[in-house]
Amino acid sequence: MLIAGNWKMNGDPSSMDEFGRMIARAPEATARGVDLIVCPPAILIAKFVDRATVSKIGIGGQDCHAEPKGAHTGDISAEMLAACGATAVIVGHSERRTDHGETDEMVGKKALAAQRAGLTAIVCVGETEAERDAGEAEAVVGRQLAGSLPEGLDPARLVVAYEPVWAIGTGRTPSLDDIAAMHAFIRATLTARFPETPVQILYGGSVKPSNAAEILAVENVDGALVGGASLKADDYLGIALAAPAA
Numbered sequence: 001m002l003i004a005g006n007w008k009m010n011g012d013p014s015s016m017d018e019f020g021r022m023i024a025r026a027p028e029a030t031a032r033g034v035d036l037i038v039c040p041p042a043i044l045i046a047k048f049v050d051r052a053t054v055s056k057i058g059i060g061g062q063d064c065h066a067e068p069k070g071a072h073t074g075d076i077s078a079e080m081l082a083a084c085g086a087t088a089v090i091v092g093h094s095e096r097r098t099d100h101g102e103t104d105e106m107v108g109k110k111a112l113a114a115q116r117a118g119l120t121a122i123v124c125v126g127e128t129e130a131e132r133d134a135g136e137a138e139a140v141v142g143r144q145l146a147g148s149l150p151e152g153l154d155p156a157r158l159v160v161a162y163e164p165v166w167a168i169g170t171g172r173t174p175s176l177d178d179i180a181a182m183h184a185f186i187r188a189t190l191t192a193r194f195p196e197t198p199v200q201i202l203y204g205g206s207v208k209p210s211n212a213a214e215i216l217a218v219e220n221v222d223g224a225l226v227g228g229a230s231l232k233a234d235d236y237l238g239i240a241l242a243a244p245a246a
């Protein structure tokens with residue numbers, strides 16, 4: 001099980017106290033075989049890495065550029081994240097796809113860049129509410145998987161996060177049956193693509209301590225990608241401790 005926290009555009013140096021509380025409690029989760037990765041805003045990555053060295057919390061980025069360096073004002077490369085001590089990066093989050101017009105092709109290049117730099121690529125996919133209502137959820141996710149996972153990706157350093165767009169930050173979640181169906185579909189797709197190596201599949205979208213146990217118990221759910229509830233140590237650890245014991 002992997003519980004990844006996506007802080008999004010939240011946090012500043014005063015967040016070190018909250019992160020310190022997460023570090024203090026991390027061993028409770030890791031003792032149960034749950035891996036933890038926190039993805040703070042880029043300005044905090046180096047600080048978090050310094051603080052986390054003695055603990056078992058990995059630190060990740062929230063995005064990376066496909067190129068290793070150069071004239072790309074405002075962007076950060078996977079190599080820069082790795083040099084600062086990050087071990088993973090989220091790519092293709094729906095907020096980046098929407099706010100920054102990222103296409104599957106761009107996401108795929110970022111995933112390759114992440115692995116080129118030695119990072120685990122956490123690739124996000126998920127349908128909008130209109131797409132689900134139209135009965136197209138699997139087709140959309142299948143298309144995103146095909147387009148965002150290019151040739152050359154190493155399944156051993158790949159995580160796929162299923163985040164239905166309409167469940168992000170809304171307090172709404174799919175039914176457990178719908179989560180199970182989509183995760184089974186993603187599992188079948190990934191197994192066909194990478195028959196030798198199982199890829200971890202996370203669920204994301206309004207995961208909280210109160211619903212984590214039932215979601216994490218669903219077949220083919222190997223963890224969660226948590227937004228809002230990952231900002232508070234008690235909520236984040238509450239979710240991690242709800243994971244079924246390994």
Ligand SMILES: O=C(CO)COP(=O)(O)O
Nearest residue numbers: 006168169205206227228
């Ligand atoms: O987008 C998410 C994680 O990447 C989910 O966000 P929430 O947990 O706030 O719904």
